[in-house]
Structure formats: C-alpha cells, structure tokens
Amino acid sequence: MDITFKDVSYIYQANSPFAHKALENLSFHIPSGSFVAVIGHTGSGKSTLIQHLNGLLTPTKGQVQIGDYLINADKKPENLKELRSRVGVVFQYPEHQLFDETVAKDIAFGPKNFGVTKTEIQKRMKDIVPAVGLDEKLLNRSPFDLSGGQMRRVAIAGVLAVKPEILVLDEPTAGLDPRGQREIMDMFSTLHKEQNLTTVLVTHSMEDAVKYADHVIIMNKGTKYMEGTPEEVFTQKEALNQVQLDVPEMIQFLNAFNERFGDKIQFKRQSIPRLAMEIQQALKGAESDE
Amino acid sequence: MNNTIIIGQYVPGNSLVHRLDPRMKITIIFLFVIFIFFANNVLSYSILTAFALLTVIITKIPIRFILKGLTPVWFLIIFTFILHLIVTKEGTVLIELLGFKIYSGALIQGFAISLRFFLLILITSLLTLTTTPIEITDAIEDLLHPLKKIKFPVHELALMMSISLRFIPTLLQETDKISKAQASRGVDFRTGPIKERIKAIVPLLVPLFVSAFKRAEELAMAMEARGYQGGEGRSKLRQLKIRKMDIIVFLFFLLIIAGLFVTRNY
Numbered sequence: 010m011d012i013t014f015k016d017v018s019y020i021y022q023a024n025s026p027f028a029h030k031a032l033e034n035l036s037f038h039i040p041s042g043s044f045v046a047v048i049g050h051t052g053s054g055k056s057t058l059i060q061h062l063n064g065l066l067t068p069t070k071g072q073v074q075i076g077d078y079l080i081n082a083d084k085k086p087e088n089l090k091e092l093r094s095r096v097g098v099v100f101q102y103p104e105h106q107l108f109d110e111t112v113a114k115d116i117a118f119g120p121k122n123f124g125v126t127k128t129e130i131q132k133r134m135k136d137i138v139p140a141v142g143l144d145e146k147l148l149n150r151s152p153f154d155l156s157g158g159q160m161r162r163v164a165i166a167g168v169l170a171v172k173p174e175i176l177v178l179d180e181p182t183a184g185l186d187p188r189g190q191r192e193i194m195d196m197f198s199t200l201h202k203e204q205n206l207t208t209v210l211v212t213h214s215m216e217d218a219v220k221y222a223d224h225v226i227i228m229n230k231g232t233k234y235m236e237g238t239p240e241e242v243f244t245q246k247e248a249l250n251q252v253q254l255d256v257p258e259m260i261q262f263l264n265a266f267n268e269r270f271g272d273k274i275q276f277k278r279q280s281i282p283r284l285a286m287e288i289q290q291a292l293k294g295a296e297s298d299e
Numbered sequence: 300m301n302n303t304i305i306i307g308q309y310v311p312g313n314s315l316v317h318r319l320d321p322r323m324k325i326t327i328i329f330l331f332v333i334f335i336f337f338a339n340n341v342l343s344y345s346i347l348t349a350f351a352l353l354t355v356i357i358t359k360i361p362i363r364f365i366l367k368g369l370t371p372v373w374f375l376i377i378f379t380f381i382l383h384l385i386v387t388k389e390g391t392v393l394i395e396l397l398g399f400k401i402y403s404g405a406l407i408q409g410f411a412i413s414l415r416f417f418l419l420i421l422i423t424s425l426l427t428l429t430t431t432p433i434e435i436t437d438a439i440e441d442l443l444h445p446l447k448k449i450k451f452p453v454h455e456l457a458l459m460m461s462i463s464l465r466f467i468p469t470l471l472q473e474t475d476k477i478s479k480a481q482a483s484r485g486v487d488f489r490t491g492p493i494k495e496r497i498k499a500i501v502p503l504l505v506p507l508f509v510s511a512f513k514r515a516e517e518l519a520m521a522m523e524a525r526g527y528q529g530g531e532g533r534s535k536l537r538q539l540k541i542r543k544m545d546i547i548v549f550l551f552f553l554l555i556i557a558g559l560f561v562t563r564n565y
Contacts, residue, residue, distance in 0.1 A: 105510060106477055
C-alpha cells in the first residue's frame with residue numbers, strides 16, 4: 010500500500026498552555042514496496058509521524074492516505090480495525106506490551122482480534138516463531154520469564170502474526186546486544202523482500218539506514234529536512250551536521266580515504282567487502298602509476 | 300483522552316499565586332474549604348466567588364483551560380443540582396415538569412450547593428496547577444511536623460506522597476503508550492459490547508502493573524545506591540520561608556473571611 014502525507018500538522022494538547030506542535034506541514038510519498046528509514050534527532054516528530062500510519066492519531070491539519078484509507082482532520086475511517094490489521098506497528102520497547110499467560114497466547118492475541126481462524130494462527134506461528142529466532146520450547150512459558158531479548162522477539166512475532174502489508178518499526182533494536190540487533194534487522198530485511206512489504210523504519214542508526222533502506226527521510230523539528238536515496242542524503246555532510254546527525258561511518262571513511270589518496274571512489278551503497286575490493290583496486294592502480 | 304484531566308497537573312508560571320509559600324497556599328485553601336460551608340446568602344457567596352475568581356485571574360492560567368480541565372467534575376456538579384431540584388420541597392412551586400414540582404427553594408438550594416461544589420474543586424485544583432508536587436509535599440511535611448512528637452512517620456508519608464505524585468504523569472504516559480500498542484494489535488477500547496470492553500482492559504492493566512512494579516524496584520535500588528536512609532538528620536535543598544508577601548496575602552484572606560462572617564445570615 011502507498012503512503013501519502015499531504016501538509017500534515019499535528020498539535021499535542023491543542024488549546025491548552027501545553028500545546029505543542031509535533032508535526033508541521035509534512036508532505037511525502039512512500040510507494041508500495043519500499044523500505045524507508047525515518048531519521049531525526051530526539052523530539053523531531055518521528056514517533057508522532059508513525060502514529061499517523063495506523064490511525065492512532067488524526068492529523069490536526071492536512072491528510073494522510075494509506076492505500077485506500079483516508080485520514081484527515083474531520084474524518085477518521087470507519088474501518089480503523091481493518092486498517093490496523095494491514096499496518097503492523099512495532100513500537101519502541103515492544104516487550105512492554107506483553108501480557109498473556111503464555112508466549113503462544115500473546116503471539117496469537119493480535120491475529121485473534123482481527124478475526125484470523127485458530128488453524129490459520131497455528132500455521133502462521135510455525136513460520137514466524139523460528140523466523141524471529143525463538144525456540145518453540147518457549148511457546149508454553151510465561152512471557153515474563155524470558156530474557157529481554159527473547160521478550161522483544163515475542164512482541165515482534167505478535168505483530169508479524171497479523172501479516173501486515175505495511176510494517177512500521179520504531180527503533181526495533183534499541184537496547185539489544187549487537188548480535189541481536191543484527192539478527193533482528195536482517196530478519197526484517199528478509200521479510201521485507203520475501204513478502205513484498207512496505208517498511209517504515211524509525212532509527213538513530215545511520216548504519217542501519219544505509220544498509221537496509223532504499224529511501225531516507227530526515228526529520229527536524231516536526232518538518233521534513235531532507236529526503237532521497239541514501240546516496241543522495243548521506244553524502245551531504247554539512248546539512249546533516251546542522252541537525253546533529255552524522256554521516257554513516259562507511260561514508261566518513263570513504264571521504265577520509267578519498268581526501269588522503271586523492272581518489273574518487275563513489276558511494277553507491279556497496280557492501281563492505283565490495284568497497285574493500287574497490288579500495289584495493291584503487292590502491293593497486295596508484296602503485297602501478299608510480 | 301488523558302489530556303482532559305488537569306487535576307494534579309502543574310502549569311509553570313511566575314504569578315503571585317505561583318510564588319506564594321506552599322504552606323500558606325495549603326492553609327488558605329484548607330480554611331477556604333471549611334469557611335465555604337458558612338456562606339448562606341447571596342452576598343457571602345459572592346464574596347467567596349469573587350475571591351476564587353480573583354485568584355484564578357492572578358494565576359494568569361487561561362480560564363478556558365481550567366474549565367475544560369474540570370469537565371469530568373461537571374457531571375457531578377450538574378447531578379447535584381438536579382438532585383436538589385427534585386428532592387428539596389421549600390418555597391413556592393415555580394413550574395411543574397413531568398409530574399415533578401420544582402420549588403423556588405429547590406432552585407436556590409441547588410444553585411448554592413452546586414456553586415459551593417464548584418468553588419471547592421476550582422480552588423483545590425488551583426493549588427496543584429500553581430504548585431509543583433515537590434513544593435506541596437515539602438509543605439505538607441512541614442505542616443505535619445508537630446505529629447512527629449507522637450511518632451507519626453511524617454517524612455515517610457511525605458516521601459510516599461511525592462513519589463506517587465511524581466509517577467502519576469509517568470503512569471498516564473505509560474497507559475497511553477500501552478493502549479496504543481494494544482490498539483494496534485486490534486484491541487478496541489471504545490466500541491463494542493460492555494463485556495468485550497471490560498475484557499479489553501486486561502491487556503492494558505497487566506503490562507501497566509508489571510512496569511509499575513519494575514519501576515518501583517528500580518527506584519528503591521537507585522535510592523539505596525545513593526545512600527538514602529530516611530528522614531533522620533536529612534537536610535533540605537529548598538528551604539521554605541515565609542516572606543512579607545505571604546503575610547499580606549494571608550491578611551487579605553482573613554479580611555475575606557471577616558467579610559463572610561459580617562455578611563452571612565445568622
């Protein structure tokens with residue numbers, strides 16, 4: 010499903026001394042099937058943005074279109090539930106939403122609410138539990154007996170079990186160990202390709218954005234600051250520094266390398282091994298010149 | 300949904316009311332709540348209403364905001380009014396509605412009691428609107444100090460109060476967060492049959508309790524790590540001091556009370 014924001018503004022606690030503008034005239038378009046990274050400093054409106062994607066918040070001004078669902082200031086779609094079954098949101102620290110007696114019941118909670126049949130849930134469970142890296146033996150345990158990392162995986166499984174078409178991820182790897190972070194991000198990436206999802210990833214990690222996203226939106230103070238492919242956005246060092254964001258390490262390295270050796274290796278979202286090879290070739294070329 | 304509750308919500312400001320010594324504020328409000336029951340005619344009610352409205356104006360908090368925040372209480376006030384209208388049978392019959400005789404006395408009585416109720420809530424919510432929770436607990440600890448003589452755990456009580464006040468907004472935020480997460484998983488808190496809606500509360504309450512207990516444990520650990528060991532010999536960063544302004548305000552309040560006793564019927 011396509012996602013389109015048109016002049017969206019959102020004000021928290023409007024008409025009170027605490028009124029606070031979180032989004033201002035935000036417009037963008039995310040075509041179906043893309044993997045978008047939303048990046049911004051704390052308080053830049055990222056979390057408010059994603060709550061518009063499944064109708065948790067209604068814009069104060071402007072309009073949001075998700076597929077055929079239209080949400081604007083005057084009108085919320087009648088079939089919000091249907092929208093929510095097609096847009097899965099993994100919130101920050103999703104393990105805080107676990108509540109049921111067993112892991113299996115908690116994973117089944119979402120699909121059950123959306124009217125998925127028991128046999129179908131069982132079928133999905135068989136695919137999803139190993140996909141998120143959980144042991145089937147854990148299914149009958151209480152979610153509160155698990156480790157933090159396992160709880161995170163259960164919560165994610167609970168969202169995936171609904172089989173959404175749009176997957177919204179709000180810093181899904183915050184607080185995990187490096188290996189867990191990589192595993193979970195790789196899992197989302199595979200899922201994105203296999204099931205042809207539209208994925209919106211909110212992250213602080215430039216590295217993740219470079220590695221997984223094909224489109225980047227940089228937010229600052231509730232407005233869109235930059236937008237484009239990772240190549241376009243991440244090569245603009247000055248502009249990024251102005252909103253307290255850094256260029257990904259890989260590009261930092263590449264810039265330093267080009268400066269030091271007078272080379273012009275272009276950043277084209279190469280993988281690290283691929284880049285190493287290019288560097289090797291460039292260095293070899295330089296040697297033979299001498 | 301949480302945005303409408305203002306009881307317990309501090310609005311930063313620098314007005315006279317904000318700067319007043321919190322002990323003075325609590326004393327004045329305590330006395331106001333008592334003396335409001337002595338008002339019994341138009342003049343004495345007007346004096347108290349004028350005092351309350353004056354206070355609201357001085358705080359510079361928009362009146363619309365305060366009234367909106369009292370929405371949950373409006374129901375109670377209106378209910379009181381209607382109850383008095385139906386039950387009280389004094390004075391002359393004004394009109395007859397659906398078999399009920401509305402008496403003039405009932406109208407006056409209902410209006411007076413509702414006004415009393417309204418003023419009570421207005422003035423007490425002004426306390427929390429203009430005073431930080433820390434100031435309130437400091438003041439209460441200080442005011443209850445004499446009870447220490449009879450081994451009453453004043454400091455512990457104040458600590459418990461400040462911790463609960465401190466965590467009200469946190470819990471509200473947490474509730475909002477979890478209910479949004481569960482709504483995204485298809486829970487419907489707002490529509491559907493009552494039985495389903497009650498069942499929908501479980502996925503909200505369980506995580507809320509879990510996180511509250513976890514928070515409590517972490518807080519206790521953090522306090523111990525920083526060497527907290529109770530009230531004995533503990534000094535204070537913020538010293539409360541009665542200033543000239545506080546005395547003037549209190550004298551003004553006494554004047555209001557005197558005015559009340561002069562104007563009321565005996």
